Amino acid sequence: MKLNRREFLALTGKTAVGAVIFAACGLPERELIVQSPVDLPEDLVRGEDAWYATSMGDFSNGDGVLVRVMEGRAKKIEGNPDHPITRGKATARYDAVLQLLYHPDRISSPQLRYSKAGNLSNISWDQAEALFTEALNDANGALTVVTNPLRGHLGSVASKFAAQYNGKHMAFDPVEQGVLHGAVKSVLGQDQLPTFDISNAQTVLSFGADWLGTWGSPTQFGVKYGEFREQHDRGYMIHAEPRMSLTAAAADLWLAPVPGTEGHLALGIASVIIDAGLVSASNVAAFEAAIPGGVSNVSLSDVAARTGVDAERITKAAKHFAEHTPSVAFGGGSAGAHTNGSFNLGAIYALNILVGAVDSKGGVTSNPGSAIDDIPATATGASFEAWEQEIANWRAGNVETVIIRGADIVHGMPNSVAIREALGNVPNVIAFGAIHDDTMDFADLILPEETFLESWGTEIPEPGPGYQVVGTQQPVVGPTISRDESGLTSDARGFGDTLLAMSDGSYGRDMESLVRGALSDLHSTGRGSVSASTSSLFTNGALQRGGWWDTNNNGSSSVGKIATSAQSANYSETGSLGEGNDFHLVPFLSNSLLDGRLAAAPWAQQTPDPISSASWSTWGEINSIQADELGIKEGDVLLIRSTSGEIEVLAYPHPGVRPGVIGIPMGQGHLRSGRYAEERGSNVLSILVDEKDSQTGALAWAATRVRIQRAGKRVKVPKFEGDVVARPVEPGVPVLVVGIGETASDVQTANHHLYQEQFLGEGKESGDHE
Amino acid sequence: MTTAEFGTHNWGMVVDVDKCIGCNACVIACQAENNIPINTQDRVERARSISWIRVERYWEGDFPDAKARFIPIMCQHCENAPCEPVCPVYATYHNSEGLNVQVYNRCVGTRYCANGCPYIVRFFNYWEPVWPESLRNHLNPDVTVRSRGIMEKCSFCVHRIRRESRNARSAGVEIADGAVQTACSSACPTSALNFGNFNDPDSKVSKMKDDKRHYTLLDQFGTDPNVIYLAKIDADKKISAGEAATHG
Incomplete structure (x- = not known):
């Protein structure tokens, strides 16, 4: 049953005011809109806005948002204040999605390529x-x-559809999380990623994961970080990563280990804690039970030598972590992207056992399974090893039909797998998408897909907040009609709906009915954030709210043992790569483009990177002192060469990178992806080598060593830095920094005197010269 | 209950620099809310990009002690704004609610105000703003698209203030603390940006601005901004209060 707002309000008024009861805070007036904007006359009233609750689809890990709609057009995306993940807050990526919805290069209709090398022709949906x-x-x-x-119903439909046709469903993630999931499973016994009680922790110790920028659930973590800093003693944050990410910049103590040694750093921290007797004997016993061999053979000096982090810093981190509790430790990202990734992350997560942080306030807490039967609450990409096998099958002509959606595999796969040649050997390649991407160059049939703002679905956030959540996704705008009213800008259909239309109907008719059916099932449980007298009212209530959650349904951990795996990292060879200097390549997700899925949006392209302030390009971050030694200046075009290929980047030296490391953002280097992204920058993913985590077979995407060489030309880096002259608070002090308990006035006075001393001192020297 | 009236508010912002992580969520939220033209690569390279709020990043120290410091900067809505008296056509003035207001259809583009602003938060439209036809769908109808030849800057999302004022007036209530959020403060994940009424002693911003870490940018110019900053905290910094006392 579809209801518009007027009907809904009338219904609730007539039947029972408050028949729908929402747990926690009151329902903001602006959310009193139920779905079905296509039919809503309110959308067409000039000057009146409507706010719809939905989920962020492919562009977050389940963030709940509100979309402002006026006259049938989406205008703004903000965090949903009621949603347990976003709590009203946002990332730099939310609004950029609007530009995918209204992108001038949206695929307008189905397209057919009559031969593998042929051009595309528009065809009808029939x-x-x-x-x-x-x-x-x-x-x-x-x-x-x-x-x-x-996750959610779309994942379920994709898997069931593949199974119905005796095929397989494989997920692709260029920065696959299989190592992380494996470590969490082995150490904490959890299938879903756990949540981290950052808000109540006194010390946060993280490794490799840019959790305030791109890793996991940045909006959730950002809100928690704000609460963490609001605590009485502000909390203390330690972050280990070879390159200074947005998260490392927020840390009180930054450790920059040699890439791939994060696990040893974790064991070094553990050995300091144990040697100093900072934790109970029972905790030590539990920790040593989780670590094969314990830490008896770990010496601080060895760890310092291996990781390149001096012993004093390791000791400081260890003491903070053990003495200022509750503490929480977690890791991911580049720390797990090595041949010894499973060991690294296992050792990191085991630190929680040492300080008694498992399933405790201010520590790491588990998330329960899905609230809906058969609906996955967790998802990760297939391992790179599995992908290599699959692509070998494609190349051998063993696969007849490949259906691709939401995964630009041609852009995301390293050159080493020769994905283009493999796709060329698949007779039927069918690609769904809103904007033509690199993979579609190899598709025989291209089907225009609705964005998440136009389609139905459910979303189970991962990591969740520590209890069951089912987020709802609903169409907040109808199909867009071109401004000259000549027709639809895109005759798109939902991926799920298209699959269901091709199915035998045994697992659903369409996505809307699946969502409504699932909400009806939740209603019958009689628990959670929405209470209603009827299933219909419950469904409308959940849609208004952006989902359903049950704060009383929590998970629990089962502490285990990290699986024995290689402890030392292997890196690719560079011996045959010609002239240049060897560096560890540390790719990182762009803060605005992610892995490239937002590259088509000009707002995402123009957003300055937090650290380099660069935009619209691909740059390479190297240590500024080392750059001086090598004669590399900002804007120098660098050739980055691995055994898998070569790309060009613009040099951006700064002090926040470990010497010997080059950090390069992902997200650029598309041949397609619309007018704002095509042939812009370089694709760092293409030059990754095929090193794998020894235990899971995941791509060790941070294990590539490269040789860099100046190309002999220099260009201007498109960056925000330097656009405006710094306006210091005091001369030489652009950002006022105080110590704990210190006032701004104290520091301003001290800075002022310091400046006067320096100024007068210089004047005296100058006078001496005269 | 009283009806909300103009003049009862002094809108302002408190920026807790200690919570700012430099994520740029505020920058894009502002861009979307206020119909700011796309900052193309060409404009970025020519230092002609328009960003009503920006996050500046400064380096301190060298590896391994390097630190990146972030500070968001927008129009400071000064009570003694240097941009206001220099405008020959009164396109910029101070209203009774603490806002430094820009009247677009008065502006003749002398750029005197930009020269007078010490915070460099005023932007001149060197070109007519252009969006592909389909992208015009996401423009906010509450906010004027500025044409070539005029100045623009942060308005503290005055259209949001007006909307809430109208709603409050029609409901016969006062505007509740927190009811008006600028696009940037609404987006900020860590709540580093906080917007509210300084005239209300119980508002969140009023309480925050009395924090001992408070300061204003370029205090020596006497501009009396309505944006208050709370200093970044460095947990490992040696306390300089004692030194300051001896110098004093």
Whole structure:
């Protein structure tokens, strides 16, 4: 049943005011809108806005948002204040999605490529469906459905669809999280990623994961970080990462280990704690039970030598972590992207056992399973090892039909797998998407896909908040009509709806009915944040609120043992790469483009990187002192060469990088992706080598060593830095910094005197010269 | 209950620099809310980009002790604004609610105000703003698109203030603390940006501005900004209060 706002309000007024009861705070007036904007006359009233609650789809890990709609057009995306993940807050990426919805290069209709090397021609949906059906029949089981990692109903539909046709569903994530999931499973016994009680921790110790920028659930973590800093003694944050990320910049203590030695750093910290007797004997016993071999053979001096972090810093971090509790330790990102990634992350997560942080306030707490049967609450990409096997099958002609959605595999796969050649050997490649991407160059059939702002779904946030959450996704705008009213800008359909239309109907008719059915099932449980007398009212209430959650349904951990795996990291060879200097390559997710999925949006392109302030380009961050030694200046075009290929980047030296490391953002280097992204920058993913985590087979995307060489030209780095002259608070003091308990006035006075002393001192010297 | 009236508010912002992580969520939220033109690569390279709020990043120290410091900067809505008296056509003036207001259709583009502003937060439209036709769908109808030849800057999302004022007036209530949020403060994940009424002693911003870490940018110019900053805390910094006392 569809209700518009007027009908809904009338209904609730007539039947029972308050028949729908929301737990926690009151319902903001602006959310009193139920779905179905296409039919809502309110959307067409000039000057009146409507706010719809939905979920962020592919562009977050389940963030709940509110979308402002006026006259049928989406205008703004903000965090949903009621949603347990976002709590009304946002990232720099939310609004950029609007530009994908209204992108001038959206695919307007289904397109067919008549031969592998041919051009694309527009066709009707009827023709497309006929071809789709033919491809499914031709496959006869030799079918692979490729998506990004999907939770909620869309993931379930993709898997069931593949199974119905005796095919397989594989998820692709260029920065795959399989190592992380494996470590969490082995150490904490959890299938879902746990949550971190940063708000109540006194010390946060993190490794590799840019959790305030791009890792996990940055909005959730950002809100918690604000609360962490609001505590009476402000909390203390330690972050280990070879390159200064946004998260490292926020830390009180930054440790910059040699890439791949994060696990040893964790054991070094543990050995200091144990040697100094800073934790109970029972905690030590539990920790040593989780670590094969314990830390009896770990010496601080060895760890310092191996990690490149001096013993004094390690000791300081260890003492803070053990003495200022509750503490929490977690890691991911580049720390797990090595051949010894499983060991690294296992050792890091085991630190929680040492300080008694498992399932405790201010520590690491588990998330429960899905509240809906058969709906995945966790998702990760298939391992790189599995992908290599799959692509070998494609290359061998063993797969007849590949359906691809939400995964630009041509852009995301390293050169070493030769994905282009493999796709060329698949007879039927069907690609869904809103904007033409690199993978679609190899597609035989392209189907325009609705964005998450136009389609139905559910989303289970990962990591969750520590209790069950089912976020809802609903169409907040209808199809966009071109401004000259000549027709739709994109005759798109939902991926889930298209699959369901091709299915036998045994697992659903369409996404809307699946979502409504799931909400009806939740209603029958009689628990959670929405109470209503009828299923229909419950559904409308959940949609208004952006989902359903049950704060009383929590998970629990089962402390285990990290699986024995290689402890030392291997890196790729550079011996045959010609002239240049050897560096560890540390790729990182762009703060605005992520892995490139937002590259088509000009707002995402123009957003200054937090550290370099660069935009619209690909740059390489190297240590400024080392750059001086090598004669590298900002804007020098650098050739970055690995055994897998070569790219060009612009040099950006700064002091926040470990010498010997070059950090390069992902997200650029698309041949396609619309007018704002095409042939812009370089794709660092293409030059990754095929090193893998020894235990999970995941791509060790931070294990590539490269040789860098100046290309002999220099260009201006498009960056914000230097656009305006710094306006210091005091001469030489652009940002006022106080110590704990110190007042701004004290520091301003001290700075003023210091400046006067320096100024007078210089004047005296000058006088001496005269 | 009283009806909200103009003049009862003194809108202002408190920026807790200690919480700012430099994520730029505020920058893009502002861009979307206020119909700011796309800062193309060409404009960025020519230092002609428009950003009503920016996050400046400064380096301190060298590896391994390097620290990146962030500070968001927007129009400071000064009570003694240097930009106001220099405008020959009264396109910029101070209203009764603490806002430094820019009247676009009065502006003739002399750029005197930009020269007078010590915070460099006023932006001149060197070009007509251009969006591809389809991207015009996301423009905010509450906010004027500025044409070539005029100045623009942060308005403290005055259209949001007006909307809440109208709502409060029609409901016969006062504007509740926190009801008006600028686009930037609404987006800020860590709550480093806080917006509210300094005239209300019980408002969040009024309480925050009395924090001992408070200061204003370029205090020596006497501009009396309505943006108050709370200093960044460095937990490992040696306390200089004693030194200051001896110098004093």
